Amino acid sequence: MGVVNSKLGSKLLEKINSKRAIVGVVGLGYVGLPLAVEKAKAGYHVIGFDVQKKRVDMVNAGINYIGDVVNEELSDIIGHKKFEATTDYDYIGRVDAVAICVPTPLDKYQQPDVSYVISSTREIAKRLHPGxxxxxxxxxxPGTTEEVVKPILEETGLRCGKDFFLAFSPERVDPGNRHYNTKNTPKVVGGCTEECTEIAAAMYRNVLEGEIFKVSSPRVAEMEKILENTFRNINIALANEMAVLCNKMGIDVWEVIDAASTKPYGFMPFYPGPGLGGHCIPIDPFYLTWKAREYDYHTRLIELAGEINNYMPEFVVERAMKLLNDHKKALNGARVLLLGVAYKNDIDDLRESPALKVIAHLEEAHANIYYHDPYIPNFTINNREYSSIELTEEVIKNSDIIIITTAHNCIDYQWVVDNAKLVFDTRGATRDIADNEGKVFKI
Known part of the structure; x- marks a missing residue:
């Protein structure tokens, strides 16, 4: 463990270790709410901040809206007054430590939008106090913590590492993962000074079960998170490109991947699909491509992977069109049923879902589009509202083609195949399904 020598640092560290520190979390979404719940469960008094009054009211009523949070745990910490939520940032003046967990989307030019980080930091700066x-x-x-957040906080006259402590610790949230969650996933922490790092690490040690891995700076911690998701982005792009090529060559890409996976070293399986979804993998690599321009460097591999992955929804619709054509049916006017619109299986998250892009291409082709998703009852795209329909035998039989865009485990795919005219599986959900009539086609 590092050493905390300053008076303010030692005082804060003692409050953290004794659980007397009041902890704030700004942003009560997929990252912030699970983190706030874990901090409250660990024994801290937690104040959650969010600009959405609906979220705040639900939290204070003990009503959960995030899949990775256990309903009973939220109700318990609210009932025991260990956790409260508010839209009033003045309460930040009461906290000893605060985590910023707000969205960082891309703008229409694929450039990072850190406006939520900036506005949250400004609100904190107004109430910033020593220690x-x-x-x-x-x-x-890489560079956001030291180039954006730190200067705003230091406009107060207080100095980082002396009067207050600043660090970056990337969120690692995988919605729907039944093994790894906020509590048991290893945490990376990088502070602006060694003391900043040690104090932040102490907070996480007192809350989480996963290993706390300290790095030398916020920039290293910021870059490692980008590397994590860029690694996945590029390897998924490779799987997608292999799928396109295997289709042209009449080879089953899923069988190829299964065979390659038998190698006990040097290979890690990634799987093709209709595109990338979620807030991280489709977006994070573009933070790096944008930052690289500052250093006159062109991230060719990352951008090429993005092109391949972005092409997949179009490829899915092109394939569906050819499959229908082979069955003497035009896509224009065809009844197309999508199974699943969430970006991954068994969650209710639509963010960046490739199914939405598939729908947009189907709309352009004037198909009649329906969907079934037990996790997503309705949504709106291109000013058109869609609602999930009940998956009945009649619905399946009346569909000209069924496209599996999200492989939810609660669906009986054998039953779907038995009753369907034509199934296009983009997720490998039917790999072990009997298809005696040859009506299932995989990506």
């Missing part, structure tokens, strides 16, 4: 810890958790480009 306070601030940790940015929002995924962003």
């Amino acid at each position: 306070m810890l601030i940790v940015l958790e929002s995924t962003t480009y």
Whole structure:
């Protein structure tokens, strides 16, 4: 463990270790709410901040809206007054440590939008007091903590590493993962000074079960998070390109991947699909491509992977069109049923879902589009509202083609195949399904 020598640092560290510190979490979404719940469960008094009054009211009523949070745990910590939520940022003046967990989307030019980070930091700066810890958790480009957050906080006249402590610790949230969650996933922490790092690490040690891995700076921690998701982005792009090529060559890409996976070293399986979804993998690599321009460097591999993955929804619709054509049916006017619109199986998250892009291409082709998703009852795209329909035998039989865009485990795919005219599986959900009539086609 590192050494905390300053008077303010030692005092804050003692409050953290004794659980007397009051902890704030700004942003109560997929990252912030699970983190706030874990901190409250660990024994801290937690104040959650969010600009959405609906979220705040639900939290204070003990009503959960995030899949990775256990309903009973939220109700319990609210009932025992260990956790409260508010839209009033003045309460930040009461906290000893605060984590920033706000969205960091891309704008229409594929450039990082850190406006939520900036506005949250400004609100914190208005209430910043000596001996306070601030940790940015929002995924962003390397340099954000020191180049954006730190200067705003130091406009107060207080100095980082002397009067307050600042660190970056990237969120690692995988919605729907039944093995790894906020509590048991290893945490990376990088502070602006060694003391900043040690104090932030102490906070996480007192909350989480996963290993706390300290790095030398916020920039290293910011870059490692980008590397994590860029690694996945590029390897998924390779799987997608292999799928396109295997289709042209009449080879089953899923069988190829299964065979390659038998190698006990040097290979890690990634799987093709209709495109990338979620807030991280489709977006994070572009933070790096944008930042790289500052250093006159062109991230060719990353951008090429993005092109391949972005092409997949179009490829899915092109394939569906050819399959229908082979069955003497035009896509224009065809009844197309999509199974699943969430970006991954068994969750209710639509963010960046490739199914939405598939729908947009189907709309352009004037198909009649329906969907079934037990996790997503309705949504709106291109000013058109869609609602999930009941998956009945009649619905399946009346569909000209069924496209599996999300492989939810609660669906009986054998039953779907038995009753369907034509199934296009983009997720490998039917790999072990009997298809005696040859009506199932995989990506």
